[in-house]
Amino acid sequence: MSSSHVYKKVEIVGSSPNSIEEAIQNALDECGKSVRNMEWFEVVETRGHIVDGKVGHFQVSLKIGFRIGKD
Amino acid sequence: MSSSHVYKKVEIVGSSPNSIEEAIQNALDECGKSVRNMEWFEVVETRGHIVDGKVGHFQVSLKIGFRIGKD
Amino acid sequence: MSSSHVYKKVEIVGSSPNSIEEAIQNALDECGKSVRNMEWFEVVETRGHIVDGKVGHFQVSLKIGFRIGKD
Amino acid sequence: MSSSHVYKKVEIVGSSPNSIEEAIQNALDECGKSVRNMEWFEVVETRGHIVDGKVGHFQVSLKIGFRIGKD
Amino acid sequence: MSSSHVYKKVEIVGSSPNSIEEAIQNALDECGKSVRNMEWFEVVETRGHIVDGKVGHFQVSLKIGFRIGKD
Amino acid sequence: MSSSHVYKKVEIVGSSPNSIEEAIQNALDECGKSVRNMEWFEVVETRGHIVDGKVGHFQVSLKIGFRIGKD
Amino acid sequence: MSSSHVYKKVEIVGSSPNSIEEAIQNALDECGKSVRNMEWFEVVETRGHIVDGKVGHFQVSLKIGFRIGKD
Amino acid sequence: MSSSHVYKKVEIVGSSPNSIEEAIQNALDECGKSVRNMEWFEVVETRGHIVDGKVGHFQVSLKIGFRIGKD
Amino acid sequence: MSSSHVYKKVEIVGSSPNSIEEAIQNALDECGKSVRNMEWFEVVETRGHIVDGKVGHFQVSLKIGFRIGKD
Amino acid sequence: MSSSHVYKKVEIVGSSPNSIEEAIQNALDECGKSVRNMEWFEVVETRGHIVDGKVGHFQVSLKIGFRIGKD
Amino acid sequence: MSSSHVYKKVEIVGSSPNSIEEAIQNALDECGKSVRNMEWFEVVETRGHIVDGKVGHFQVSLKIGFRIGKD
């Protein structure tokens, strides 16, 4: 039925030296290169590595949902 | 060794206006268009959206496992 | 900003002697008597009680999300 | 004290080719052959296996609670 | 006893196109219109929707705790 | 159907300087001032604050379930 | 090897109108009627039902571990 | 229906001074003395006790699933 | 900034033959011998061992939070 | 920015009749046939099936992370 | 073996009136006063307290991993 969409979720880890929000957007940018119809994301983990006592990069794991099948 | 299978799991969200079971089958139908050897599924989340106070669609997130590598 | 909605979630347990889907709809029906703008639900638990060895009622706990604030 | 009941929970997996509800009832039917005083169930996992791209069986893990000790 | 406070928690989802922090504050602003004595919040989920490959809104689910009963 | 009850759960934090049990009862007492038909509770978190190295208050988060709709 | 014990865990729900500790002991008492060599317990859930706005019974789910096999 | 199997899961803790795999097998060996038709296991916890700074025993909690009812 | 405190959490297991509350206090007593500025605790696990079918000791795992850095 | 890597995680189930470590390596071997730049894995589940009362295969679910986008 | 590092994780709560990122950095700053070789962090909880309806402080619990033993 045309009104019953199906979605796929992939798990992507974005990183940024500046902020959690930028790490999320970086993940979407990379994912968007190979996937169309991205609709939502869910944060599943926030980590980071440390360089000289400072945050080196925020690393945010996202599940990204996108529509598959008939448009 | 031929008896040591390897499987991949993908996460798919199926939807249906009628039932949870139909949402699951719709997810399998769409996934089966690009994947062979589907063997099992695991329900990871059941949600839905609401239209005029009624269930509009059941939305069921599944992990679907399928065999990869040598048949 | 008008495009930044705020939602409230309430947790409701619906029951039905017949099916999980009907238990969900019964929860929405009762919740809709006092809440407007219900938009989605999330199943958080499925239980039931047993009468004479048979399912007496399916009892489904839902979080129901609805928009609050400016329409 | 007679008003302080004690219960045991056992974990049973029921299956059905047709529906989640029937898988639950099948689990209760089998459990009821050896256990009396079943009072409630809690769904802990919903899975299934896939045959030719279709749901072969829904497999539902339940914890079933029943009263033990003095009636 | 006057020193034994009681609190209620409600679950609110705030959104913002700009940041997670602003989404949290938007949730507090809306909740504060009907609730007094808000004391703390707990982030329970961070999600968002995607528009044209970019974060459309950050959506942050909070539990907000506030004191009830005698002041 | 008259036999298909619907329940709401609210999350309340009770506190007591003396015991976990008293903190639970204090939560019920306060909740009972505005809610009728309370039927069960579920402990979701036990915390406390510390004063001079001693337990100042036990703080117990409960979900309290009560029947809504037709009596 | 004689030093490699094997244990079984069963899940029992004890109840008491008075305290969580007594509910735990009541579970052990009933379990001990059919099981020997009980060695430890793990609390997995604390709930209760409410009568006239007061705690009717504390209901504590325990996993009880006991040694099986060679003594 | 003959194709709708029902399974029971029991939780067993096996131990071994040598390896996690041997602890699992020891649990199966003991369980197999009283249970037929064991089909699968799920590791739910890995622990151990320490003797003189060395692993004394690995202790692995398993859920073991076996078919019940008609063969 | 002086108003931005930093805290450390340590995980301590207290035990008592008498009650959960006493086990918590015993953990605080021991922790307080080496740590100043304890402010709150969070119960993370409640277990116990069994002696002759009775509770030998309640064993309660706590996270204890205390302020570090500038007073 | 060249220093802000993006990663994808896929979930693979490896199996081995001999050990958990070999099941992990088998998953990496198969995944490595289609994916470059694998950097880390996370064990998410350990299961197995049982043949004649013995471990038939260890089945280990892994999330495998690999770098995507610009090298 | 020199290539087999060992790490310790400690749990620190940082706070900031301004942002989640600053709360994380404040936790690292304080931890770095007594610990060398900090390598990564994992966010385990995000909370905050509320003052006059506004976020007073973001409070972020981190596990911070650092290398111990031979450099």
Add this chain to the structure above:
Amino acid sequence: MSSSHVYKKVEIVGSSPNSIEEAIQNALDECGKSVRNMEWFEVVETRGHIVDGKVGHFQVSLKIGFRIGKD
């Protein structure tokens, strides 16, 4: 009371290129250099990094419990 022990848990990550068991023992070895009276461990996470498509190191996070206070 002399029979009411208090324990502390610390979280240590051991690594090994060879096996999960060796990674656990390496964590105990390093921890034992500064801690006496280690009594038990709990595995909380198993990960690893990958070098040229092979397991480089198994990395196992443990909570290690040891007795504190009066011997």
